[in-house]
Amino acid sequence: MAKARRELQTRLKLVDVVLEVIDARIPDTSRHPRLVVSGRPLPRVLLLSKADLADAAATREWLEYFRAQGWPALAGDLRSGAWVARARRLLQETASPKRPGVVRVLVAGLPNVGKSTAINSLAGRSKARTGATAGVTRSLQWLSGGPGLQLLDSPGVLWPERTTGLAAVYLAATGTVPETAYDPLEAAKELLALLIERFPERVAARYGSELLADTDPLAYVGRRRGCLLPGGGVDLERAAAVVLGDFREGRLGRLTLEQPPSGEAAGEDRAGGEVPAREAGESPGAGEG
Numbered sequence: 001m002a003k004a005r006r007e008l009q010t011r012l013k014l015v016d017v018v019l020e021v022i023d024a025r026i027p028d029t030s031r032h033p034r035l036v037v038s039g040r041p042l043p044r045v046l047l048l049s050k051a052d053l054a055d056a057a058a059t060r061e062w063l064e065y066f067r068a069q070g071w072p073a074l075a076g077d078l079r080s081g082a083w084v085a086r087a088r089r090l091l092q093e094t095a096s097p098k099r100p101g102v103v104r105v106l107v108a109g110l111p112n113v114g115k116s117t118a119i120n121s122l123a124g125r126s127k128a129r130t131g132a133t134a135g136v137t138r139s140l141q142w143l144s145g146g147p148g149l150q151l152l153d154s155p156g157v158l159w160p161e162r163t164t165g166l167a168a169v170y171l172a173a174t175g176t177v178p179e180t181a182y183d184p185l186e187a188a189k190e191l192l193a194l195l196i197e198r199f200p201e202r203v204a205a206r207y208g209s210e211l212l213a214d215t216d217p218l219a220y221v222g223r224r225r226g227c228l229l230p231g232g233g234v235d236l237e238r239a240a241a242v243v244l245g246d247f248r249e250g251r252l253g254r255l256t257l258e259q260p261p262s263g264e265a266a267g268e269d270r271a272g273g274e275v276p277a278r279e280a281g282e283s284p285g286a287g288e289g
Contacts, residue, residue: 007154007155008108008154008155011106011152011154012042012106014104014106014152015042015104015105015106015152016042016043016095016096016097016103016104016105017042017043017044017045017091017094017095017096017103017104017105017106018042018043018044018045018105018106018107018108019044019045019047019087019091019105019106019107019108019118020032020044020045020046020047020108020109021047021049021107021108021109021113021114021115021118022046022047022048022049022109022110022113023048023049023050023113023114023174023176024048024049024050024051024053024054024059024062024075024256025050025053025054025170025174025255025256025257025258026170026171026174026176026256026257026258027048027062027066027256027258027260028258028261029167029170029171029258030109030110030113030170030171030174030176032108032109032110042096043072043094043095043096044071044072044094045071045072045073045074045087045090045091045094046066046071046072046073046074047073047074047075047076047078047083047087047114047118048062048063048073048074048075048076049075049076049078049113049114049117049118050077050078050113050114050174051075051076051077052076052077052080052250052254053248053250053254053255054075054254054255054256055254055255055256056254058256058259059075059256061259061260062075062256062260063075064260065260065261072090072093072094074086074087074090078114078117078118078121079117079121081121083121084121084122084146087118087122088122088145088146088148088149091103091105091145091149092148092149101148102148102149102150103148103149103150104142104150104152105145105149105150105151105152106152106154107119107122107151107152107153107154108154109154110171110176111176111177111178112174112175112176112177113176115153115154119143119151119153122143122145122146122149122151123143123144123145123151124144124146141153163177163181168182169187169190169191169194170257170258172184172187172191172244173187173191173244173247173248173257174247174248175244175248184237184240184241184244185218185236185237185240187240187244188218188239188240188241188243188244189217189218189240191243191244191247192217192218192221192243193217194257195247195252195255196211196212196217198257199252199253199255200212202252202253202255203252205253206246206251206252207220207221207224208220208224211224218236218239218240218243219234219236219239221239221242221243222234222235222236222238222239222242225238225239225242227239227242
């Protein structure tokens with residue numbers, strides 16, 4: 001992590017704007033907690049990925065919240081490409097310093113939030129090198145993001161702040177962390193309990209209303225889905241895979257696990273300290289992709 005942090009700081013010095021990719025289902029937990037520890041304030045555009053899996057109304061609320069904090073933001077299904085033109089425009093409008101020619105963009109985000117998909121979409125899936133760039137080592141690859149944009153990837157690192165408590169459950173549920181980093185059985189139990197509490201109608205529609213009163217919901221899912229061991233016992237590991245897969249693939253419906261903060265908390269950027277005031281003339285952001 002220390003190496004990745006140093007590498008991130010090096011790359012921040014080379015760019016004019018950051019495109020921060022976050023998961024629309026967990027917009028707070030999937031923020032990059034150490035992104036703005038740079039020698040100069042860098043403008044950011046927030047891209048809420050996987051919006052097709054998130055609740056549409058909640059995504060609109062998050063977009064409004066981020067824009068009110070001074071962060072231009074947009075959302076979309078990154079596989080569709082419908083967001084690309086808006087993202088390019090926002091990056092060019094938000095970049096600092098505003099100068100003619102090429103705008104250099106660092107694409108940042110936690111692992112598996114859609115960063116690679118965003119880069120490939122902006123680059124037209126060509127992944128072609130743009131040639132030598134002053135001040136950039138040969139180990140860094142700049143990609144064309146369309147007219148006037150150059151893209152630079154950043155190291156995807158999961159910071160310790162995001163690996164405990166409810167945040168850890170969110171990251172496991174969305175697949176942001178690899179299964180080698182957590183116990184899928186425990187993650188599925190925690191996720192199922194959370195879904196029963198917050199979205200009982202969705203859970204009942206998927207698995208049956210009897211689950212809501214069952215003392216062992218995961219075992220109930222296993223029996224309902226035929227996840228059985230020889231002799232008739234429930235294969236809880238298979239049942240856990242069913243629950244996690246159903247959530248990640250949207251088979252429980254479009255769900256958002258976090259809501260925007262309100263009150264005093266809305267005056268802070270919870271992932272990076274205080275929020276700088278929006279500069280005069282800065283674009284407030286685009287709509288959903």
